[in-house]
Amino acid sequence: MSRPLLAVSGLTKRYRRGGKSIAAVDDVSFDIEPGETLALAGPSGSGKSTIARLLLRLIESDAGRIEFEGGDFLSLSGAALRARRARLQMVFQDPLAAFNPRATVARVLDDPLRIHGIATRSERPRRIAALLDRVGLSADLAGRAIHEISGGQRQRIAIARAIATKPSLIVLDEAVSALDVSVRRQILQLLLDLQREERIAYLFISHDLGVISAIAHRVVILDAGRVAESGNARAVIGAPQSTIGKALVTAAPKLNRTSTQGAADRQ
């Protein structure tokens, strides 16, 4: 069997609150294969985003190991860290919020190409057009300011930005949660197409178990910073074993069309 793309073991992060030390992430282990989608689910405050930030080394862990593409990711620094980071990208719920709303789409996509030395200045406009095409957008959008485009278009641009550096893993933290159902489905389809064609793996953070069933291979359910259960996504969501897993499944709103499907189809 091949080495996993990402192997996380014993990952721990504590925060001090009111004099007490609280483990936001407590001895968490999991791995991700190349081209695989692993979902992270759990109630608010269970540590999902903290894990994402630890993986991207936006914050430092208190204990644990992260192996990425066969090497010790936590020991990297300087140029070696920068080079490896190009292979590990992230998409947030509102990924373009950090940009000046007047910044153009071209500017947003130019950054990673320039920072990681992927294309020369003269090559970049062509690369940007190719990236826009890759995520199903027209090249005309390049000149548009980001406040002038829709939520779905913004999320496509965030994905274009993430894939610009040819990553092997993308961490998506509630990346489709703010989108309405039809746009959400299009973005999920785009992610699946990219995965099939470029073998990108995803760590997909979401509290939407329906979305997880539809796109993830496996799921890890967190509770208070610890892994409550993990396994095949549809098996776990279909028959959760942990208390928190059962609570999440029970609480999820359900659209029961099964007995009425026929009527709808006959219309």
Added chain:
Amino acid sequence: MTALLSIRDLTVSYRRDGAEVAALKHVNLDVAAGERLAIIGESGSGKSTLALATAGLLPASSRIDGCLDWFLPSSPSVGAKAPPSEGGVKERQPSEFITRSTHTPLGGRDIGFVFQDPSASLDPVMSVGEQIAEVAHTHLRLTWPQSYAWAKTLLERVRLSDPDAALRAYPHQLSGGQKQRVAIAAAIAAGPKLLIADEATSALDTIVQAEIVALIRQLVAEDGMTLLFVSHDIALATELAERIAVFRHGELVELGPTAQIIAGPRHAYTRALLDAHLGLDAEPMPQPAGASR
């Protein structure tokens, strides 16, 4: 069916960069007293515009045509769970005498509004107790001690675990779910006839969301309130509402009982919305070539 509100030919547009953008177009909709009505539709379809227009909260940059006819009791009425009143402090009118009202209903008194982000409706520098008591003091003309007592009763009703502590707490000291309970307590403090919840649970995890939805359902039932529930989550809407109104591009495209909307949607757009929903038993989308185990 007694109507609470009759919306006729409502058209709303916003001025943006010198141009007028229509957000609602010729909407006709009757809201029955005591019903739970959900408003669904994709982003930008006009759901919040309808909620704001109903509550009289549209920004000055908007232009409104058409009319909203209210059929309200002739005076501020208080639901079944009225605050404690001692002889003559609060006037109580011959109850539930319905007249057609030409005055605009008063936000806070006749209409309670709960937003997606509870921080938007809570004042960060005022304690939770003060904010709820103020609504009661203003609209119910209770004395301050009575208003505080009523605030505490409301915090118990929205099932905050420690109502005494919550009274003294400031919004930033509460979790998202707790804040939303407080916002609901403030919204129902004056015993409104209509409760409008605009994506009130969208920012919460499913467990907290289910608790808040159960709470709203219970409060509406106990007080005979009417509910306007705005959401883009069709599954959530079907769990809560008796009727569903589907909006698209500012138009009301379909309206019907929940069961009929799910079982026999007439409009292709409604069907597309239903089809796009990913339930817990969602079939895997076209399978990626990943390593499945």
